[in-house]
Amino acid sequence: MGKRRILSGIQPTGALHLGNYLGAIRNWVRLQEEYDSFLFMADLHAITVPHDPTRLAEDTQNVAATYIACGIDPDKATIFVQSHLSAHSELAWLFNCITPLNWLERMIQFKEKAVKQGENVSIGLFAYPVLQAADILLYEPDLVPVGEDQKQHIELTRDIATRLNFQYGSEDAPVLKVPEPLIQAAGARVMSLTDGTKKMSKSDPSELSRIDLLDSPELIQKKIKRCKTDPVRGLAFGDPDRPECNNLLTLYMLLSGQTQEAVATTCADMGWGQFKPLLTETMVEALRPIRDTFGELTADRTYLESVLKQGRDKAAAIANPTLAKVKAALGYSPLP
Ligand code: TRP
Secondary structure, three states, X not given: OOOOEEEEEEOOOOOOEHHHHHHHHHHHHXXXXXXXXXXXXXXXXXXXXXOOHHHHHHHHHHHHXXXXXXXXXXXXXXXXXXXXXXXXXXXXXXXXXXXXHHHHHOOHHHHXXXXXXXXXXXXXXXXXXXXXXXXXXXXXXXXXXXXXXXXXXXHHHHHHHHHHHHHHOEOOXXXXXXXXXXXXXXXXXXEOOOOOOOEOOOOOOOHHHOOEOOOOHHHHHHHHHHOOOOOOOOOOOOOOOOHHHHHHHHHHHHHHOOOHHHHHHHHOOOOHHHHHHHHHHXXXXXXXXXXXXXXXXXXXXXXXXXXXXXXXXXHHHHHHHHHHHHHHHHOOOOOO
């Protein structure tokens, strides 16, 4: 039996931040040892809100470079760009036609994003989870590692697969494999530096709310210096009234590779004035190799391009037969 398979992706909308790394990519680095891993840049999802066409291609390649700089090994994992495979768009259309409208009307992320877009809500933003279902089901993964916020989209994906199997397959020959979500462990949910109750996010208007993986040491220092804390002396995990304290200690724990107990002991009697330089130093050193490798990978893009070509070909070898299977089940027949 071959390895079990995972699939996941990130939208290439601007630089990736610490939340993307600690909450997603770092786990993929571990999972690639055990699973046949398909990791992609969701550049079709990136245009569901207004985007800058002069940035799209480079941002997409930069995310690939970031994956590799963080430790994803192109010889172990398949790294590819969603738009390089037309199967994603094509399967999404077929799914659009079997997905009830009211399944999408329930999507929490759509409601949140739609509010932010005001008048400018596209059909694409509404249909976004259907494209995500296509991304996933094309590769017949066993597990889909995602953050808590994507759980509803994975549920929808399972519902679409089950419905298609029910309507167009037979019980002993399902058309699509129904995958399981792999929700990342608690503690890996990185919160905003300016509000410990909100997730660290690319779309937060304040730059000070997040640490981008490519931030310079000086910028990291500035952001930590300015980040929100509280007036309590002594630092401890687990107090629900101290969200910032929890978040900063967790960051220190994850970036220094220590256990929670060790960090709790070290920091028990510290004030913020003592802790912040320690966190800054640890973060700068943890991110330094990522920043350096990213610089090398983007100085000459021929290597990156070869990785993405290889990724596209390996992805196509899995995705195209799945698409053909779905089309056949729906009654399409290719010309001989
Ligand atoms: N919607 C995901 C996010 O915003 C990105 C994504 C698109 C994705 N397609 C996917 C994640 C398929 C996992 C599997 O984080």
